[in-house]
Amino acid sequence: MPEHDAAATARMVEQEGCPIVEVLDHVAGKWAIGIIVAAAPGPVRFTELERAVDGISRRMLTLTLRRLERDGLLTRTVYPTVPPKVEYSLTDMACELHASLLELTSWAERHRMAIARARAAYDVAHSAAG
Amino acid sequence: MPEHDAAATARMVEQEGCPIVEVLDHVAGKWAIGIIVAAAPGPVRFTELERAVDGISRRMLTLTLRRLERDGLLTRTVYPTVPPKVEYSLTDMACELHASLLELTSWAERHRMAIARARAAYDVAHSAAG
DNA sequence: CAGAATCCTCGCCGATACTG
DNA sequence: CAGTATCGGCGAGGATTCTG
Numbered sequence: 001m002p003e004h005d006a007a008a009t010a011r012m013v014e015q016e017g018c019p020i021v022e023v024l025d026h027v028a029g030k031w032a033i034g035i036i037v038a039a040a041p042g043p044v045r046f047t048e049l050e051r052a053v054d055g056i057s058r059r060m061l062t063l064t065l066r067r068l069e070r071d072g073l074l075t076r077t078v079y080p081t082v083p084p085k086v087e088y089s090l091t092d093m094a095c096e097l098h099a100s101l102l103e104l105t106s107w108a109e110r111h112r113m114a115i116a117r118a119r120a121a122y123d124v125a126h127s128a129a130g
Numbered sequence: 131m132p133e134h135d136a137a138a139t140a141r142m143v144e145q146e147g148c149p150i151v152e153v154l155d156h157v158a159g160k161w162a163i164g165i166i167v168a169a170a171p172g173p174v175r176f177t178e179l180e181r182a183v184d185g186i187s188r189r190m191l192t193l194t195l196r197r198l199e200r201d202g203l204l205t206r207t208v209y210p211t212v213p214p215k216v217e218y219s220l221t222d223m224a225c226e227l228h229a230s231l232l233e234l235t236s237w238a239e240r241h242r243m244a245i246a247r248a249r250a251a252y253d254v255a256h257s258a259a260g
Numbered sequence: 261c262a263g264a265a266t267c268c269t270c271g272c273c274g275a276t277a278c279t280g
Numbered sequence: 281c282a283g284t285a286t287c288g289g290c291g292a293g294g295a296t297t298c299t300g
Contacts, residue, residue, distance in 0.1 A: 030151060093241055108157065
């Protein structure tokens with residue numbers, strides 16, 4: 001049983017919706033970004049995502065997929081075959097999001113070196129001096 | 131004492147830089163987005179940020195500011211007056227990021243209702259049925 | 261293949277109190 | 281005004297094991 005707070009959920013629907021900070025936390029969360037970007041080209045299977053996202057554990061992949069599905073960003077399609085086959089696709093809502101997320105990962109890729117250097121500089125400055 | 135793992139930091143600088151997932155986790159983290167967006171128009175003071183970011187505690191504001199400064203996204207300027215005055219500004223690197231983050235918050239704003247509804251729907255579907 | 265279940269650890273994060 | 285210090289709960293998240 002997930003047992004999410006039903007009262008809180010009802011309040012959200014009747015009022016103004018989900019708090020922005022919570023939306024962003026889900027949608028731009030540590031693993032969600034990679035998953036959405038990886039799922040954008042088309043239906044993707046569980047194991048493909050596991051390889052694509054890099055560093056994610058099976059557990060966190062499952063949990064994040066469930067949360068994204070609950071938020072209406074992913075659709076989950078089960079094919080009752082042996083072995084089982086499950087495909088994840090972005091909803092229209094998530095497709096709209098995809099471009100921004102791509103920009104984000106592109107930015108991260110371009111600046112990862114600069115960030116590493118900034119950190120090292122900060123660390124020496126704040127260990128030697130007070 | 132921050133005591134970050136110096137060996138790991140050195141490895142990052144010499145090799146390919148900071149892992150993307152970690153960059154994204156910092157830059158698009160729960161509070162970082164709001165802070166960067168709020169600081170984009172120009173130098174912002176601590177208390178302005180505290181009011182702007184909505185829901186953030188003084189502690190998390192401080193910690194997130196420090197982390198963003200360490201990553202080279204914010205510059206912190208202290209004016210030795212009484213009472214003290216501290217201003218935070220985005221670095222060029224962070225300015226580049228700002229546009230993407232704005233798109234993100236805009237998306238979140240537009241879809242918060244839909245997300246709340248999706249959740250409610252998911253919850254009833256997965257409590258009644260198996 | 262695509263998970264569910266369990267255990268355990270670590271860091272986020274709020275609450276509170278104190279300071280230059 | 282702009283922090284720092286400390287405590288404590290709770291959830292993120294890895295490792296491992298089991299399953300239809």
